[in-house]
Amino acid sequence: MADTILIVDDEPNIVISIEYLMKRAGYEVAMAYDGQQALDYLADNRPALMILDVMMPNKNGFEVCAEVRSDQRFAEMPILMLTAKGRESEMNKGLSLGASAYISKPFSTYDLVERVKALLQV
């Protein structure tokens, strides 16, 4: 069974585009539109990877990242962070909170897919 990828972003159109890209690359997809929804989903499911936006209502990406990493079940789950701000300080913050990789918006669809594949093959 294919790996499931959780996509978390408050921008519906961005979610749609990533959903398409992931499905085409052969993954299962789950979607959440804010931080809280993502945590709710993770309570019952164990996706292989999470693509996480930073700026979201109801818990932002950093908070979600920190909470997920504090859960033993997800200690090894790769987290790919997306941010529209693209500042060095934010990247560092995300990485220090336990994110596995960082991609800034707008992203190259090729890069995104390759990055996800790479994270899952480790």
Place this chain on the structure above:
Amino acid sequence: MLQEWVILLVSFCYLGILFAIAYYGDKRADAGRSIISNPYIYTLSIAVYCTAWTFYGSVGRAATTGAGFLPIYLGPTLMAALWWFVLRKIIRIAKTHRITSIADFISSRYAKDPLIGGIVTIIAVVGILPYISLQLKAVSVSFNVLHTFQAPAPLVPAADSIWSDTALYVTLAMSVFAILFGTRHIDASERHEGMVAAVAFESVVKLVAFLVVGIFVSYYLFSGPAELIHDAVISPELSKLMNIEALSGGYVNWFTLTFLSMMAILFLPRQFHILVVENVNEEHVKKASWLFPLYLLAINLFVLPISLAGLLLFPDGSVDPDIFVLAVPLYNNQELVALFVYLGGLSAATGMVIVATIALSTMVCNDLVMPVLLRLRSLQRSDLSSVLLTIRRGSILVILLLGYGFFRLIGESYALVTLGLVSFAAAAQFAPVILIGIYWKGASRRGAITGLLAGFAMWSYTLLVPSFVKSGWIATSILESGPFGIELLGPYHLFGLAMFDPLTHSVFWSMLANIGCLVCVSLFDRQNAMERLQAAHFVDVFRHEDIDTGLWSGTATVAELKDLVARFIGSEQTDKAFSEYATEHDFDVKNKAQADANLVGFAERRLAGAIGSASARVMISSVVKGEEISIEGLMKILDETSQVIEYSHRLEGKSRELEEATAELRAANKRLTELDRLKDEFVSTVTHELRTPLTSVRAFSEILRDNPSLALEERHKFLDIIVKESERLTRLINQVLDLAKIESGSAEWSQDCVDLNEVIEEASRSLSQLFHESSIMLEKELPARTVLVMADRDRLVQVAINLLSNAVKFCEPGTGQVTVRLSTPRGKVRVEVADNGPGIHPDEQKRIFEKFHQLKGIRDEKPRGSGLGLTICHRIINYHGGSIWVESRPGAGAKFIFELAPAERSSTDGQAS
């Protein structure tokens, strides 16, 4: 008719008696048994106020102006009531400071400034000359009348040659007399007891003489004053005299005369001399203040009867009213009475001349000549006591000769009283600096100088110049048409003030200038320490009993001090004074070489008595060597210290200002940092908002590019997203630019009269497509009338579109309903946009107008807002001076409201229909 030699013999005998009395008085004083140390002699000596003017002039004035002679005696009577407060204070000050004259008093009050002493002396000399000339005129006229009466006219022989002028010989005789009387001692502050005794005797003589002639006229020639007055009332011309109308100038003139004589009794130099300098005991003032008015009453008792008798006896005006006192007894061949009257007049004149010249010569010597002499190095080491005496004697002679000169020039054209009043007005110039000076510490040296000079200038111009005019020295045109034809500056109607008689006019202007300058300059002046010290000594004289002049801490030897004092008051006097000091203070003068501070102070006071306080200070400082701490020095140090303190205060002030400025800068910097942070945040937020739609556009574009075999439906959907996101991007960029323009103030605003009905119609028209697509009802509640505001029309349309599209965004499709309502409550114009959406949480309501604050819409597929719409609305409404806010309860929809001020015309429009 009296023979000339008889009159001369009697005159010189009389003067001989006077001299004998003076000699006896001095002997008694030297023996320590004063004959003048009682209030009665003091009172009689004050009566030196009654001069030949009183003796002859009062009758003359009564004969021409009725009760017009009275104020001259009313004033002193009023003033006497105040003596216990004013005079006693002046006496106490003068005793404490060993004051020698009125000039010394005033200069001492104002920091011992020699300049002030000099000014006062000059004013006094110039001011008193008319008065002295009056006495000379009176004596010479009375002498002439006595031996030529009933000889053919003229009564006063025209003195064509000076050498045949009686007045000249009178002048010389009086000079000799005054010199003999007044300059026996060098220490001017030491009382002239003999002179005072003689003056008191003269007061008795003139009073008795006047009473004798009065009784003679009233009861011998007529059968009592009642009959005289009865006779006078019958005569129509004379009855006029009984009325106040007889006075030129009426009540105002009365008031002026009363005021002038109030000042004169204290501040004429000779009155000051007798009242203050010659005073033995200040307790005597108490008795004098009621005895002196009694004396005045007695000497005026028969003025009116004599003048009426004169007018009745000489109705044709052939006899000058000023000599009625002599003429009436002479007319009745009572030569003995006339001779006695002449003696009374002579005593009145000599009394005045002696005291006045002694007072003036002291002032001229101490305050005019000494300050100059002391500057001459060559004189500093020589014996000056004989020089001092010579100066005083010389100045007596010069003053009397000047008085004579004035008499020759002016005297003929004036009545006695008029001459006297000119002097009174001059003496009044001293009143402000003294009276204000002893009660107000703020009166400053510069204030006193300007006050005195201004008052004196006014007096000279409005009284002295006209008197020169009348004597023919100056062209008469100046009186009528003013100097250089400037009428406004005429001496009798200065600045157009023409409602007063010349005397009142002069007194008014000179007093106004004098007091005005004194007070105003003092208020804006900064006194130095010496000024403050002297002011405090004078004003608080009753509080500080001992003045501290012992601040000398120099290294003078006793011998040097003795030498110095001896140079001015003679070695005999000096020896006596120093040995007195030695016994009093238990100080061994003989064997001790170094003088202590007390002895230096003592020597200074002794010197001050001889040469005035200002000069004494200069002399003492010339012998006190080394680290001398004079009061001036000390005060200078204090002054400098106070300047340093003031400077450091100013520095403190400056550093406080600096601290404040620093704090302000820090706050400004903080604000700037905060603004910078906000700007950063704005930029970062804008970046984020721009990247978000860009992300979708790029992602879908790449998907479309990389997957040519996409299903048509999917392809369509993705393209649609790209278009929508591009639109969102465009809108966002526009709004950011728009907001930036508004906030930087570079936006251009039109200002038109706009009908809000139209604005709402236009906004709803441009959104009709959106409403239709979302199946949301739009309900408009607009009034039938136009509702006008002054505003930028396009901006208001922008606000309306923003609010309406916002409402659509939060409404449920199908059941959604938006209501826009225009009304004019309480003189405002109000627009409401209400929806039936989910409402806004109270926490959100406050932040909803902030930049980039976004609420989640209901339908996420719809294009999202930029988060700037409401911010822009807020700025636009604010710009128009209105307000915008939201009212909402969660679950019950939201209502956005803005209010503007109506344009003038629609302000009375009623409620929405």
